[in-house]
Amino acid sequence: xxxxxxxxxxxxxxxxxxxxxxxxxxxxxxxxxxxxxxxxxxxxxxxxxxxxxxxxxxxxxxxxxxxxxxxxxxxxxxxxxx
Numbered sequence: 001x002x003x004x005x006x007x008x009x010x011x012x013x014x015x016x017x018x019x020x021x022x023x024x025x026x027x028x029x030x031x032x033x034x035x036x037x038x039x040x041x042x043x044x045x046x047x048x049x050x051x052x053x054x055x056x057x058x059x060x061x062x063x064x065x066x067x068x069x070x071x072x073x074x075x076x077x078x079x080x081x082x
Contacts, residue, residue, distance in 0.1 A: 017045070017046040017049060020042045020043075020045050020046055021042070021043065021046050023038070023042045024038070024039045024040075024041070024042030024043035025039070025043070027039040027042065028043070
């Protein structure tokens with residue numbers, strides 16, 4: 001069963017992480033003192049979220065099927081153009 005997601009549900013997280021990265025990079029370039037702390041915080045959040053996502057992706061699912069070594073998923077063929 002799948003549910004339909006709105007564009008804000010799909011793109012909300014990536015946009016927030018992108019804005020945080022941009023704020024962190026700009027703060028690191030132009031500010032001192034509090035700007036350094038802001039840049040560290042703003043750049044740490046996307047890094048931690050990315051590492052958490054990679055770690056979560058590599059853990060096998062408890063109830064899902066175990067993938068067979070050497071087998072890959074096959075994508076369906078695209079319809080002909082024109």
